[in-house]
Amino acid sequence: MSAKTLYDKLWDSHLVKQRDDGSALLYIDRHLLHEVTSPQAFEGLRLAGRKPWRIDANLATPDHNVPTDNRAAGVAGIEDEVSKLQVVTLDENCDDFGILEFKMTDRRQGIVHVVGPEQGATLPGMTIVCGDSHTATHGAFGALAHGIGTSEVEHVLATQCLVAKKMKNMLVKVEGELGFGVTAKDIVLAVIGKIGTAGGNGHAIEFAGSAIRGLSMEGRMTVCNMAIEAGARVGLVACDEKTVAYVKDRPYAPKGADWDQAVATWQDLVSDADAQFDTVVELDAAQIRPQVSWGTSPEMVVAVDDSVPDPEQQDDPVKRSGYQRALQYMGLQANQPITSIALDRVFIGSCTNSRIEDLRAAAAVAKGRKVAANIKQAMVVPGSGLVKEQAEREGLDRIFEAAGFEWRDPGCSMCLAMNPDRLQPGEHCASTSNRNFEGRQGNGGRTHLVSPAMAAAAAIAGHFVDVREMLKEEATA
Amino acid sequence: MKAFTTHAGLVAPLDRANVDTDQIIPKQFLKSIKRTGFGANLFDEWRYLDEGYPGQDNSVRPLNPDFVLNQPRYQGASVLLARENFGCGSSREHAPWALDEYGFRAVLAPSFADIFFNNSFKNGLLPIVLKEEEIDELFQQVEVQEGYQLTVDLQQQTVPRPDGKSYSFEIDAFRKHCLLNGLDDIGLTLQDADAIRAFEEKHRQAQPWLFGAIK
Ligand code: SF4
Numbered sequence: 001m002s003a004k005t006l007y008d009k010l011w012d013s014h015l016v017k018q019r020d021d022g023s024a025l026l027y028i029d030r031h032l033l034h035e036v037t038s039p040q041a042f043e044g045l046r047l048a049g050r051k052p053w054r055i056d057a058n059l060a061t062p063d064h065n066v067p068t069d070n071r072a073a074g075v076a077g078i079e080d081e082v083s084k085l086q087v088v089t090l091d092e093n094c095d096d097f098g099i100l101e102f103k104m105t106d107r108r109q110g111i112v113h114v115v116g117p118e119q120g121a122t123l124p125g126m127t128i129v130c131g132d133s134h135t136a137t138h139g140a141f142g143a144l145a146h147g148i149g150t151s152e153v154e155h156v157l158a159t160q161c162l163v164a165k166k167m168k169n170m171l172v173k174v175e176g177e178l179g180f181g182v183t184a185k186d187i188v189l190a191v192i193g194k195i196g197t198a199g200g201n202g203h204a205i206e207f208a209g210s211a212i213r214g215l216s217m218e219g220r221m222t223v224c225n226m227a228i229e230a231g232a233r234v235g236l237v238a239c240d241e242k243t244v245a246y247v248k249d250r251p252y253a254p255k256g257a258d259w260d261q262a263v264a265t266w267q268d269l270v271s272d273a274d275a276q277f278d279t280v281v282e283l284d285a286a287q288i289r290p291q292v293s294w295g296t297s298p299e300m301v302v303a304v305d306d307s308v309p310d311p312e313q314q315d316d317p318v319k320r321s322g323y324q325r326a327l328q329y330m331g332l333q334a335n336q337p338i339t340s341i342a343l344d345r346v347f348i349g350s351c352t353n354s355r356i357e358d359l360r361a362a363a364a365v366a367k368g369r370k371v372a373a374n375i376k377q378a379m380v381v382p383g384s385g386l387v388k389e390q391a392e393r394e395g396l397d398r399i400f401e402a403a404g405f406e407w408r409d410p411g412c413s414m415c416l417a418m419n420p421d422r423l424q425p426g427e428h429c430a431s432t433s434n435r436n437f438e439g440r441q442g443n444g445g446r447t448h449l450v451s452p453a454m455a456a457a458a459a460i461a462g463h464f465v466d467v468r469e470m471l472k473e474e475a476t477a
Numbered sequence: 478m479k480a481f482t483t484h485a486g487l488v489a490p491l492d493r494a495n496v497d498t499d500q501i502i503p504k505q506f507l508k509s510i511k512r513t514g515f516g517a518n519l520f521d522e523w524r525y526l527d528e529g530y531p532g533q534d535n536s537v538r539p540l541n542p543d544f545v546l547n548q549p550r551y552q553g554a555s556v557l558l559a560r561e562n563f564g565c566g567s568s569r570e571h572a573p574w575a576l577d578e579y580g581f582r583a584v585l586a587p588s589f590a591d592i593f594f595n596n597s598f599k600n601g602l603l604p605i606v607l608k609e610e611e612i613d614e615l616f617q618q619v620e621v622q623e624g625y626q627l628t629v630d631l632q633q634q635t636v637p638r639p640d641g642k643s644y645s646f647e648i649d650a651f652r653k654h655c656l657l658n659g660l661d662d663i664g665l666t667l668q669d670a671d672a673i674r675a676f677e678e679k680h681r682q683a684q685p686w687l688f689g690a691i692k
Contacts, residue, residue, distance in 0.1 A: 016672055016676040017669055017672050017676075020650075021649065021650035021651035021654065022649055023649065023651035023652075025666060025673070027673070027676055027677065027680060029687050036507050036508075036569070037568065039510035039511075040510070040511065040512045040570075043510075043512070048663070053673075054677075055692075056688065056689050056691050056692055057691070058691070059691050064507075065508065080508075082509070082531050082532070083508055086508050089510045100691050100692060120690075121690075121691060123686070123687070131570075132568055133567050133568040133592055147567075147568035147592055148595075149568055149569070149570035149573075149592060149596035149599060150512075150569075150570040150596075151570060151596065151600070151662070152596075152599070155663050155666065158663045158666075158667070159663060159666045159667060159670075159673065160677070161666055161673055163651070163662055163666065165649065167591075197495055197562060197565055198562035198588055198590070201562065201589075201590065201591055202591060228592075231562065231565065232591075233591050233592060252690040252691055253686075254686030254690075258685060258686040261686075262684070262686050265683075265684065297495050318492075318494050318560060319494070321493075322494050325493070416499075418504050418505070418507065418508065435497075435499070435566060437497045437500065437566060438500060438522065439499060439500070439522050440499050440504075443503075443522060443528045
């Protein structure tokens with residue numbers, strides 16, 4: 001038998017039927033749901049008189065619309081009536097169809113991509129879908145995971161399958177050791193800067209190499225999370241002992257004899273040594289510096305000690321006008337040093353960077369320092385209720401609050417500003433989220449994507465700074 | 478699903494690369510629990526000068542005269558000419574819903590983001606990939622000829638130009654079949670219910686932990 005990539009193996013082991021016309025039916029093991037992309041799917045089921053195929057494959061939680069403060073009143077406390085209706089609708093749909101949901105007042109509620117792995121609902125070797133493009137996150141476990149549209153949410157509910165077409169294989173290999181103060185977020189931003197936001201279109205990206213193996217599961221999730229920003233629906237990391245250790249004893253993880261059998265099965269969740277990839281991209285980890293996005297697309301990114309690029313230097317006319325438009329929207333000048341960009345708000349959170357390790361990294365920078373006077377708001381939004389509890393046990397909330405950060409309840413929050421947390425027009429935000437599109441964090445808002453440590457450092461300085469310098473001062477002080 | 482065979486209509490050019498779904502339909506409109514009502518808010522932040530919110534009377538909002546879809550010559554356009562990586566960003570199907578409701582039946586671009594591409598087919602909106610040079614030619618044609626129309630012929634897989642030149646495009650056989658006949662995906666898949674059940678049983682035997690854990 002010919003050598004297979006990890007993606008090939010996952011595809012083959014879930015193939016129900018290859019149809020003559022080139023499409024295939026792929027079996028789906030886990031389906032995650034949130035309030036934004038599911039209501040029309042449930043409505044569709046009802047209209048057609050259909051029932052979910054397999055209730056126990058589904059897990060739901062509201063995340064996009066939930067406010068991140070004053071949560072005691074639950075759904076009733078959501079002031080925005082339209083947001084409230086969406087959350088109530090998810091509650092009703094899950095109750096009606098018998099789907100398990102972590103409701104707003106449940107301590108397990110959180111961003112769906114943080115909750116799945118945390119609960120062991122995300123397991124190696126699974127196929128996982130959700131009506132959300134950042135489902136790529138779960139690929140960090142050696143699972144085939146990707147976002148789907150609402151019609152597909154309905155399709156998966158009704159049939160437990162997806163009509164799919166096999167993607168191509170891309171290998172992104174990051175070898176070497178990351179420098180001091182450089183994180184998973186910087187790796188993935190550097191990858192996107194290199195291959196562009198369309199670079200991974202039509203591909204499943206496997207992230208490999210010693211720098212990826214060296215990352216914790218949290219770091220691998222950060223990397224896979226942003227595969228979609230490189231155009232790939234799927235990001236993957238091979239399963240290893242870190243994966244197994246992370247999953248062990250999680251509430252929905254296999255137990256007893258099942259566990260032993262599962263672990264044995266998961267050993268095969270790696271690409272064969274001689275597997276062929278359609279595209280290979282290599283990066284040297286040692287060369288990666290802390291990244292900051294300057295424009296309105298995640299590929300518009302440079303290192304913190306660089307300057308904003310000059311559109312005139314771009315040969316491609318479409319790219320040049322894109323750069324010009326981005327500079328205008330962002331209110332920046334060509335060749336301006338990144339460290340000269342003053343900030344108004346700082347957001348630490350989102351499915352990219354709201355896990356415990358992210359909060360620890362930010363707290364390490366915030367500890368004993370104060371948020372700069374020009375920062376109107378610096379907020380920390382844990383990815384789930386359980387992450388919040390853990391952080392509080394470690395005293396991170398007190399570090400943040402002493403430094404002048406707001407400590408919030410879990411949800412998507414200012415990542416996309418569907419809840420009340422948002423930027424005002426023209427404001428610059430250092431954000432640990434994944435998208436810097438125009439208006440993403442609020443109409444007219446200007447987003448700069450960074451790692452949690454870089455966001456915390458920016459909050460302290462009031463503008464971008466190289467977190468390596470800030471931490472070095474500390475080490476020598 | 479709405480069937481698609483051929484369509485002829487006025488072309489509107491959107492000369493930007495990487496148009497993302499946040500731009501196609503900004504997130505405040507995703508709060509709706511319905512499938513309809515998104516057309517008036519297509520490209521909301523570019524189209525209007527004020528900030529839009531759900532449930533507003535869009536007819537009284539100040540239009541941005543510089544935005545291409547607001548120009549008189551493109552009123553009634555039903556074919557959108559776009560640049561590379563159109564529809565990148567989120568998985569929200571609200572993006573094709575909004576394009577469809579606005580009146581677009583086809584989008585022509587050198588490349589599309591994968592999820593958007595997929596979602597479009599489910600809604601009878603045809604995304605067509607043409608070569609970069611062909612898209613460039615079309616941008617030039619639209620620019621110089623007011624009232625420029627194109628025909629999209631799904632059966633033939635061609636986009637004939639008014640001057641007789643014609644471009645061809647690729648499409649999966651399955652998607653073509655579904656679009657031509659307006660078929661419902663779910664109904665089609667359920668014809669294979671026995672195969673799904675058989676697979677599921679085998680899968681359960683091999684990996685029992687994948688079943689029954691979440692209740
Ligand atoms: S945190 Fe942001 S990117 Fe992640 S699921 Fe929520 S809105 Fe989407």
